[in-house]
Amino acid sequence: MINKVNEVKSFGGRQLRFEHQSKVLNCAMQFSVFLPPQAEHQAVPALYWLSGLTCTDENFSSKAGAQRVAAELGIALIIPDTSPRGDEVPDDPDGAYDFGKGAGFYVNATQAPWQQHYQMYDYIVDELPALLEQHLPLTSQRSISGHSMGGHGALVIALRNPERYQSVSAFAPISHPSQCPWGKKALRGYLGEDAQSWAEYDAVQLLQQYKHCPPLLVDQGSADNFLAEQLLPETLAQALQHLPKDAVASLRYQAGYDHSYYFIASFIADHLRFHGQYLNR
């Protein structure tokens, strides 16, 4: 069951907000969906967008301008929240922005008290697609993208489930979370001290291990304040060398761009057209 809580028209399509009771997360959740005009008379493929720290489903919906090209190409946008929500869900005791609510890091937590609700990996990979492909005019063709923490989520999910995603992209992803402060804090908190368990949520380590992924596009702004300490794109660049020579994989440095939605808005059309090559077959 999903309940529509808002609908506005956008670029000839429909920008929708839903709420539902998530079994996996054990709480009520909201998410946003853009259905392109083509969805009025046929099922369409979907691009999942995973947002960054502190975001909800509304940041990408209102600031990225993605609806324009999604409407042109006939691609639905699925925009989940970034963590479980609600008074019963535990949050960081110090109210930190980078752990707890708004910072689920797209992992399945194993540590108390987080494991009861913080199961964002299963929510994105299994529960949400099953629910939406049942209730909305969607095919089972999916691609996935995201920003910062959400770029990390998109890469990890696509690398671990290449059969479920036609393509993957990211803006300024946290590429190597087991080696940066944001990632270490989150992985230690949700998964415990054993760094072995972190590897399945680390895009660089997954690339080293699997040497395979769906077609991939990453954009990284060169003026991003988080580049050197948190994002470590050079480790991603190195890991991409493990892919076969005929792999489709680009990491682009965009001179002068920062970490904001102004950066995302500037290149989201490129990402949609990239995914469109693989989704509309």
Add this chain to the structure above:
Amino acid sequence: MINKVNEVKSFGGRQLRFEHQSKVLNCAMQFSVFLPPQAEHQAVPALYWLSGLTCTDENFSSKAGAQRVAAELGIALIIPDTSPRGDEVPDDPDGAYDFGKGAGFYVNATQAPWQQHYQMYDYIVDELPALLEQHLPLTSQRSISGHSMGGHGALVIALRNPERYQSVSAFAPISHPSQCPWGKKALRGYLGEDAQSWAEYDAVQLLQQYKHCPPLLVDQGSADNFLAEQLLPETLAQALQHLPKDAVASLRYQAGYDHSYYFIASFIADHLRFHGQYLNR
């Protein structure tokens, strides 16, 4: 003097925020500017954008997606705040959203205590262009647009100063403020009880009086909650009949669109291309 307080790259150009001491408004103000890539080596024309109730310069900057086509066409975007600001500026005693701060209505107030700061008409028409054309790479070619209260401002300012603006457009403007609740409250508060003084801030009355205006484009969503009570587009449609037969003037009803930035984002490219026809000569 204008001081830059923020700069990020956007669509190859620069999204900037400035602060300055406004003589006309008698307070410190912030405004945003988008400079397209062309402005790095030549002066460019400008589109002024006037925002609606409760907005600052940031809503349009982050939500409309206007930078994309502005960068393509080589048009600067000038995005002022919607009222004087600061602790010394009087605000509505009840904290209403539709009067006082965030609701300057682009008039020169004559009534105490408002007249000391609420001089938004002169700020937009005179002070800001003089300041910006001195300090930024702008030609003196200007067009003007806006949303809701800002659509009212854009229409009034262009109708009263046709020699200063190449073209005008609006999204869901308050077309006939002397006949709607938002407008009556604002005009009575800032200008006093004499409704004669309101006429120079009423687009419908100005069209009836002047029978002339720069090339004009207005979009109105048909699912706009404020249409019937506050916006009165039918009165604007009627007033446009006073223009000469060869005037360039379109009022378009857009089926299903509401009053939000999702509506603006869907049609802002049309508006920029419309202004671009007149600005780049």
